[in-house]
Amino acid sequence: MTKTFEPLWWSLFSAGGVVAALFLPIMILLSGIGMPLEWFGVAGDVFAYERVRGLVTHPIVQIFLFVLISLPLFHAAHRIHAALSDPWLKHMESFLSILLYGGAFAGTILTAVILLQF
Amino acid sequence: MKLYYRPVQNAWWLKRQPYVLFIVRELTSLFVGLYCLLLLVTIYSLGQGEKSYDGMLIFLKSGPIIFLHVVALIFTVYHSITWFNLTPKAIVIPFGEKRLPDIFIAGSNYVAWVILSGIVYWLIVRF
Numbered sequence: 162m163t164k165t166f167e168p169l170w171w172s173l174f175s176a177g178g179v180v181a182a183l184f185l186p187i188m189i190l191l192s193g194i195g196m197p198l199e200w201f202g203v204a205g206d207v208f209a210y211e212r213v214r215g216l217v218t219h220p221i222v223q224i225f226l227f228v229l230i231s232l233p234l235f236h237a238a239h240r241i242h243a244a245l246s247d248p249w250l251k252h253m254e255s256f257l258s259i260l261l262y263g264g265a266f267a268g269t270i271l272t273a274v275i276l277l278q279f
Numbered sequence: 280m281k282l283y284y285r286p287v288q289n290a291w292w293l294k295r296q297p298y299v300l301f302i303v304r305e306l307t308s309l310f311v312g313l314y315c316l317l318l319l320v321t322i323y324s325l326g327q328g329e330k331s332y333d334g335m336l337i338f339l340k341s342g343p344i345i346f347l348h349v350v351a352l353i354f355t356v357y358h359s360i361t362w363f364n365l366t367p368k369a370i371v372i373p374f375g376e377k378r379l380p381d382i383f384i385a386g387s388n389y390v391a392w393v394i395l396s397g398i399v400y401w402l403i404v405r406f
Contacts, residue, residue, distance in 0.1 A: 178362050194352065
């Protein structure tokens with residue numbers, strides 16, 4: 162299964178690597194460090210419910226978030242698969258493939274469903 | 280048919296520095312995946328209403344979670360740098376008789392990184 166789909170997994174891995182490299186550091190810095198440490202004022206303004214909801218309701222932001230979450234999931238799946246199966250768990254390769262790529266696929270569907278709520 | 284799998288030592292990657300850096304690079308993806316899932320949970324809580332979103336913010340403000348983000352930031356920046364520096368090996372752009380020097384291909388990634396980070400900052404903080 163993994164062999165025949167290799168080009169597909171590789172393109173998703175590669176696209177996810179680009180997206181992660183360009184966008185994740187700033188996202189982590191703003192949402193995971195700047196927000197809790199209140200660099201941009203109290204959560205009362207920048208990260209307030211109404212404001213963030215307004216942002217996430219915008220179609221362009223939704224497409225951005227979809228790409229930002231789904232592609233790096235495939236990237237991570239591919240790398241974890243490569244790091245575990247080749248050097249350590251060769252005998253569990255098909256199980257790992259289903260678990261990791263299946264997980265990334267499920268995450269993608271879930272992301273779409275959650276974003277479509279807005 | 281029973282396949283033969285050559286036994287491996289668990290600590291093979293600690294033997295040489297390039298191996299360690301390889302595993303560290305692969306490890307960055309763990310934080311990439313983790314952050315994406317955490318972001319997804321945050322967006323989900325946003326859809327569940329103000330109460331659950333505010334609860335999520337309180338969770339994100341706890342010490343261990345901030346620490347996790349600091350570690351994730353270090354790993355993702357390492358991913359970005361290794362990824363950008365690899366692009367000249369994957370992309371060949373003809374430049375006259377020769378190929379465009381590596382530094383321009385890698386450099387354009389860094390320029391894009393700065394510009395796109397600026398746009399995201401502007402969108403989230405200033406918009």
